[in-house]
Amino acid sequence: MSVGSYELREIEWTWAHIALVVLAFLSAGLHFALATTTGDTTFAVLAVGLLAGMVLFFTDLWQPVLYLVGAVYVGMMTVVWVLAGMPLLALALVDKAVQALLFALFVYLLVTEMQAMSPPDMEGSRE
Template identity: 65%
Template sequence: MSIAGFELRPVEWTPAKGLLVTSALVTAAIHLALATTTGRNVFAVLGLGLLVGFVVFFTDLWQPVLYLVGAVYAGVTTVVWVLAGMPNPLLGAVDKAVQFVLVVLFVYLLVEELREPASDSSGE
Protein backbone atom coordinates (compact mmCIF):
# COMPACT_ATOMS: atom_id res chain seq x y z
CA MET A 1 0.00 0.00 0.00
CA SER A 2 1.77 3.09 -1.22
CA ILE A 3 0.76 6.51 0.07
CA ALA A 4 2.85 8.29 -2.56
CA GLY A 5 0.14 7.86 -5.20
CA PHE A 6 -2.80 9.46 -3.42
CA GLU A 7 -5.24 11.52 -5.46
CA LEU A 8 -7.96 14.06 -4.83
CA ARG A 9 -11.33 12.47 -4.28
CA PRO A 10 -14.69 13.78 -5.38
CA VAL A 11 -16.60 15.19 -2.42
CA GLU A 12 -20.39 15.20 -2.46
CA TRP A 13 -20.98 18.58 -0.83
CA THR A 14 -23.71 18.91 1.75
CA PRO A 15 -24.32 21.77 4.19
CA ALA A 16 -22.85 19.58 6.96
CA LYS A 17 -19.62 18.97 5.02
CA GLY A 18 -19.33 22.65 4.15
CA LEU A 19 -19.75 23.62 7.80
CA LEU A 20 -17.27 20.92 8.82
CA VAL A 21 -14.58 22.25 6.48
CA THR A 22 -15.24 25.85 7.54
CA SER A 23 -15.17 24.96 11.26
CA ALA A 24 -11.94 23.01 10.85
CA LEU A 25 -10.25 25.98 9.18
CA VAL A 26 -11.55 28.39 11.84
CA THR A 27 -10.32 26.27 14.76
CA ALA A 28 -6.96 25.70 13.02
CA ALA A 29 -6.59 29.47 12.62
CA ILE A 30 -7.47 30.02 16.28
CA HIS A 31 -4.85 27.48 17.36
CA LEU A 32 -2.21 29.13 15.21
CA ALA A 33 -3.21 32.52 16.65
CA LEU A 34 -2.91 31.11 20.17
CA ALA A 35 0.54 29.79 19.28
CA THR A 36 1.72 33.21 18.15
CA THR A 37 0.16 35.16 21.02
CA THR A 38 1.14 32.79 23.83
CA GLY A 39 4.44 31.49 22.46
CA ARG A 40 3.35 27.91 23.17
CA ASN A 41 4.33 25.63 20.33
CA VAL A 42 1.78 23.00 21.34
CA PHE A 43 -0.96 25.19 19.86
CA ALA A 44 0.95 25.42 16.57
CA VAL A 45 1.24 21.63 16.48
CA LEU A 46 -2.48 21.24 17.17
CA GLY A 47 -3.34 23.80 14.48
CA LEU A 48 -1.12 22.08 11.95
CA GLY A 49 -2.71 18.74 12.85
CA LEU A 50 -6.11 20.22 12.06
CA LEU A 51 -4.80 21.46 8.72
CA VAL A 52 -3.43 17.99 7.93
CA GLY A 53 -6.90 16.55 8.59
CA PHE A 54 -8.36 19.22 6.31
CA VAL A 55 -6.01 18.19 3.48
CA VAL A 56 -6.60 14.45 3.99
CA PHE A 57 -10.37 15.06 3.80
CA PHE A 58 -9.95 15.92 0.11
CA THR A 59 -7.79 12.90 -0.80
CA ASP A 60 -8.54 9.25 -1.42
CA LEU A 61 -6.82 8.53 1.92
CA TRP A 62 -10.05 9.65 3.61
CA GLN A 63 -12.14 6.97 5.31
CA PRO A 64 -15.31 7.47 7.39
CA VAL A 65 -13.53 6.26 10.55
CA LEU A 66 -11.44 9.44 10.37
CA TYR A 67 -14.54 11.37 11.44
CA LEU A 68 -14.18 9.57 14.77
CA VAL A 69 -10.47 10.41 14.88
CA GLY A 70 -11.38 14.05 14.27
CA ALA A 71 -13.88 14.06 17.13
CA VAL A 72 -11.28 12.63 19.51
CA TYR A 73 -8.68 15.12 18.25
CA ALA A 74 -11.04 18.02 18.97
CA GLY A 75 -11.47 16.67 22.50
CA VAL A 76 -7.71 16.43 22.94
CA THR A 77 -7.28 20.06 21.90
CA THR A 78 -9.70 21.05 24.66
CA VAL A 79 -7.74 19.07 27.24
CA VAL A 80 -4.47 20.67 26.08
CA TRP A 81 -6.01 24.14 26.31
CA VAL A 82 -7.16 23.49 29.90
CA LEU A 83 -3.79 22.00 30.90
CA ALA A 84 -2.03 25.03 29.39
CA GLY A 85 -3.89 27.25 31.84
CA MET A 86 -6.66 28.33 29.45
CA PRO A 87 -4.73 31.16 27.79
CA ASN A 88 -6.81 33.88 26.15
CA PRO A 89 -10.15 32.79 27.65
CA LEU A 90 -12.32 34.69 25.15
CA LEU A 91 -10.59 33.25 22.08
CA GLY A 92 -10.49 29.85 23.76
CA ALA A 93 -14.24 29.96 24.46
CA VAL A 94 -14.94 30.78 20.81
CA ASP A 95 -12.66 27.92 19.80
CA LYS A 96 -14.42 25.48 22.12
CA ALA A 97 -17.80 26.49 20.65
CA VAL A 98 -16.44 25.87 17.14
CA GLN A 99 -15.00 22.54 18.27
CA PHE A 100 -18.35 21.54 19.77
CA VAL A 101 -19.88 22.11 16.33
CA LEU A 102 -17.03 20.07 14.83
CA VAL A 103 -17.62 17.11 17.15
CA VAL A 104 -21.36 17.12 16.43
CA LEU A 105 -20.65 17.24 12.68
CA PHE A 106 -18.01 14.50 12.91
CA VAL A 107 -20.45 12.17 14.66
CA TYR A 108 -23.33 13.10 12.34
CA LEU A 109 -21.27 12.56 9.18
CA LEU A 110 -19.82 9.29 10.50
CA VAL A 111 -23.32 7.93 11.12
CA GLU A 112 -24.55 9.19 7.74
CA GLU A 113 -21.66 7.69 5.78
CA LEU A 114 -21.85 4.37 7.60
CA ARG A 115 -25.60 4.25 6.97
CA GLU A 116 -25.28 4.87 3.19
CA PRO A 117 -23.97 1.43 2.13
CA ALA A 118 -26.69 -0.31 4.15
CA SER A 119 -29.44 1.71 2.47
CA ASP A 120 -27.90 1.13 -0.99
CA SER A 121 -27.81 -2.65 -0.57
CA SER A 122 -31.37 -2.85 0.84
CA GLY A 123 -32.82 -1.44 -2.40
CA GLU A 124 -31.48 -4.30 -4.54
Protein backbone atom coordinates (compact mmCIF):
# COMPACT_ATOMS: atom_id res chain seq x y z
CA MET A 1 0.00 0.00 0.00
CA SER A 2 1.38 3.40 -0.91
CA VAL A 3 0.63 6.57 0.99
CA GLY A 4 -2.30 8.45 -0.52
CA SER A 5 -3.47 5.42 -2.46
CA TYR A 6 -6.50 3.52 -1.26
CA GLU A 7 -7.14 0.40 -3.23
CA LEU A 8 -9.61 -2.41 -2.94
CA ARG A 9 -8.24 -5.36 -1.04
CA GLU A 10 -8.58 -8.98 -1.91
CA ILE A 11 -11.09 -10.63 0.40
CA GLU A 12 -11.37 -14.34 0.92
CA TRP A 13 -15.17 -14.57 0.84
CA THR A 14 -16.22 -16.97 3.54
CA TRP A 15 -19.75 -17.39 4.87
CA ALA A 16 -18.83 -15.08 7.76
CA HIS A 17 -17.60 -12.27 5.48
CA ILE A 18 -20.71 -12.49 3.32
CA ALA A 19 -23.00 -12.51 6.37
CA LEU A 20 -21.12 -9.56 7.87
CA VAL A 21 -21.59 -7.40 4.79
CA VAL A 22 -25.25 -8.38 4.30
CA LEU A 23 -26.14 -7.83 7.97
CA ALA A 24 -24.28 -4.50 8.12
CA PHE A 25 -26.18 -3.17 5.11
CA LEU A 26 -29.44 -4.52 6.55
CA SER A 27 -28.80 -2.79 9.88
CA ALA A 28 -27.89 0.46 8.11
CA GLY A 29 -31.14 0.26 6.15
CA LEU A 30 -33.13 -0.33 9.31
CA HIS A 31 -31.47 2.68 10.92
CA PHE A 32 -32.34 4.84 7.93
CA ALA A 33 -35.94 3.61 8.30
CA LEU A 34 -35.86 4.53 12.00
CA ALA A 35 -34.50 7.97 11.12
CA THR A 36 -37.15 8.72 8.50
CA THR A 37 -40.02 7.35 10.58
CA THR A 38 -39.10 9.03 13.86
CA GLY A 39 -37.48 12.15 12.44
CA ASP A 40 -34.45 11.53 14.67
CA THR A 41 -31.34 12.14 12.55
CA THR A 42 -29.17 10.36 15.11
CA PHE A 43 -30.23 7.06 13.57
CA ALA A 44 -29.21 8.27 10.10
CA VAL A 45 -25.80 9.29 11.44
CA LEU A 46 -25.37 5.84 12.99
CA ALA A 47 -26.31 4.23 9.66
CA VAL A 48 -23.78 6.37 7.80
CA GLY A 49 -21.12 5.37 10.34
CA LEU A 50 -21.88 1.71 9.74
CA LEU A 51 -21.73 2.20 5.98
CA ALA A 52 -18.41 4.06 6.32
CA GLY A 53 -17.05 1.06 8.18
CA MET A 54 -18.18 -1.20 5.37
CA VAL A 55 -16.44 1.01 2.80
CA LEU A 56 -13.28 0.75 4.91
CA PHE A 57 -13.73 -3.04 5.03
CA PHE A 58 -13.28 -3.21 1.26
CA THR A 59 -10.07 -1.12 1.18
CA ASP A 60 -6.48 -2.04 1.88
CA LEU A 61 -6.66 0.09 5.04
CA TRP A 62 -8.59 -2.68 6.77
CA GLN A 63 -6.89 -4.49 9.65
CA PRO A 64 -8.41 -7.36 11.67
CA VAL A 65 -8.35 -5.28 14.87
CA LEU A 66 -11.03 -3.08 13.25
CA TYR A 67 -13.47 -5.95 13.83
CA LEU A 68 -13.21 -4.98 17.50
CA VAL A 69 -14.10 -1.39 16.60
CA GLY A 70 -17.12 -2.74 14.71
CA ALA A 71 -18.25 -4.79 17.71
CA VAL A 72 -18.00 -1.75 20.00
CA TYR A 73 -19.81 0.42 17.43
CA VAL A 74 -22.70 -2.04 17.16
CA GLY A 75 -22.96 -2.13 20.95
CA MET A 76 -22.97 1.66 21.04
CA MET A 77 -25.81 1.71 18.49
CA THR A 78 -27.94 -0.28 20.92
CA VAL A 79 -27.14 2.11 23.78
CA VAL A 80 -28.13 5.10 21.63
CA TRP A 81 -31.43 3.41 20.74
CA VAL A 82 -32.21 2.79 24.43
CA LEU A 83 -31.30 6.38 25.35
CA ALA A 84 -33.57 7.64 22.54
CA GLY A 85 -36.53 5.98 24.27
CA MET A 86 -36.61 2.77 22.19
CA PRO A 87 -38.76 4.12 19.34
CA LEU A 88 -40.54 1.75 16.94
CA LEU A 89 -40.03 -1.25 19.16
CA ALA A 90 -40.94 -3.97 16.62
CA LEU A 91 -38.64 -2.63 13.88
CA ALA A 92 -35.88 -1.92 16.37
CA LEU A 93 -36.04 -5.41 17.87
CA VAL A 94 -35.43 -6.86 14.41
CA ASP A 95 -32.47 -4.50 14.12
CA LYS A 96 -31.16 -5.54 17.54
CA ALA A 97 -31.31 -9.20 16.48
CA VAL A 98 -29.33 -8.30 13.34
CA GLN A 99 -26.86 -6.38 15.48
CA ALA A 100 -26.45 -9.29 17.89
CA LEU A 101 -25.46 -11.44 14.91
CA LEU A 102 -23.16 -8.67 13.68
CA PHE A 103 -21.49 -8.49 17.09
CA ALA A 104 -20.91 -12.25 17.09
CA LEU A 105 -19.51 -12.12 13.56
CA PHE A 106 -17.17 -9.25 14.42
CA VAL A 107 -15.77 -11.21 17.37
CA TYR A 108 -15.56 -14.45 15.36
CA LEU A 109 -13.74 -12.79 12.46
CA LEU A 110 -11.40 -10.95 14.82
CA VAL A 111 -10.35 -14.17 16.52
CA THR A 112 -10.15 -16.14 13.27
CA GLU A 113 -8.10 -13.59 11.36
CA MET A 114 -5.78 -12.80 14.28
CA GLN A 115 -5.06 -16.51 14.66
CA ALA A 116 -4.34 -16.76 10.93
CA MET A 117 -1.87 -13.89 11.22
CA SER A 118 0.04 -15.30 14.19
CA PRO A 119 3.20 -17.23 13.37
CA PRO A 120 2.93 -21.00 13.69
CA ASP A 121 4.19 -22.46 16.94
CA MET A 122 7.59 -24.00 16.35
CA GLU A 123 8.28 -27.41 17.92
CA GLY A 124 11.77 -26.56 19.17
CA SER A 125 10.89 -23.13 20.60
CA ARG A 126 9.49 -24.49 23.88
CA GLU A 127 11.81 -25.25 26.74
